Amino acid sequence: MEHLIERSLFASRWLMAPMYVGLSLSLLLLLWVFGLEFWHLLQILPVMKVNDAVLGVLALIDLSLAANLLLIVIFSGYENFVSRMNLSEHEDRPEWQGEVDFSGLKLKLVASIVAISGIHLLKVFMDVGKYAPDQIRWMVVIHLVFVVSGVLLAAMDWISNHGKGLKKRAPKA
Template sequence: MSKQIEKIIEKGLFASRWLMAPFYIGLIGALIVLLCSFIQELWHFITSIPIITQNEAVLGILSLIDLSLAGNLLLIVIFSGYENFVSKIDFDDHKDQPEWHGSVDFSALKLKLIASIVAISGIHLLKVFMDVHKTSENEIKWMVIIHIAFVFSGVLLAVMDRIAASTKIKKKK
């Protein structure tokens, strides 16, 4: 009797992973919103080309790069999260299959996420530095501190993953 109850509970727990699917569908919606924002930014950039300065051109390009990195981050979370926590995506025979498909485990996902966050934060800092007179010294100080915190967090995550991996290897031996 208790073995049957355990089996029912385990099946329920395993099936509960599908509760995450709507989250990933929602992230696809967020990707669409980001695309709309990218198109608006691109349109604004293109229409202002005749009158922009060199600094404004670089800032416009950095904004577009920033949005594309955020889109990449969303795709990584959507694909990897779905595959790691819900179900494998079956498109093995598709010629455009991403190279990393099926190889991003939770540990690699964390590192990719923090790397993307650091890159996005770095681009924001670069944009501020390009137009430094528009931002207060205190705001810049806090942006730098936050960026350093992201970098430090990434390094700590990488070190923790390396320690965990070496511990697994030692246990296998």
């Protein structure tokens, strides 16, 4: 009975696979929005001002960072929780694939969120007249919370890894 329960629990990881397929399909949504944003930029090209160009490009960068974040979650999540991808021979396989553990995934996620938040904040600063001072203040506070969270998460991982290293080196009694 115990063996059957353990095998069932282990097999339940495959319930995550459809979620990763759904996330990969959501890349199409980001691609669609990217295309719309790019099309909008092309339409205003004859009358485009510097701020319009910078804001438009920042929006495109924002979308590409979100897509990169999505790929990191899909690849790392699938490999950490469902199954290894047997693509080690593929010439286009990213170097980090298969090497990002759950701790590394969390740090990459936080770093991406901080980058996306920073770009969004830069867009706000480029068009500061559209926003109330209170709104801007909250956006800065939220961004700083992301930054501090990332630093604290990295510090916790460092402490955890440092503690494991000390435990391995400690003499056995």
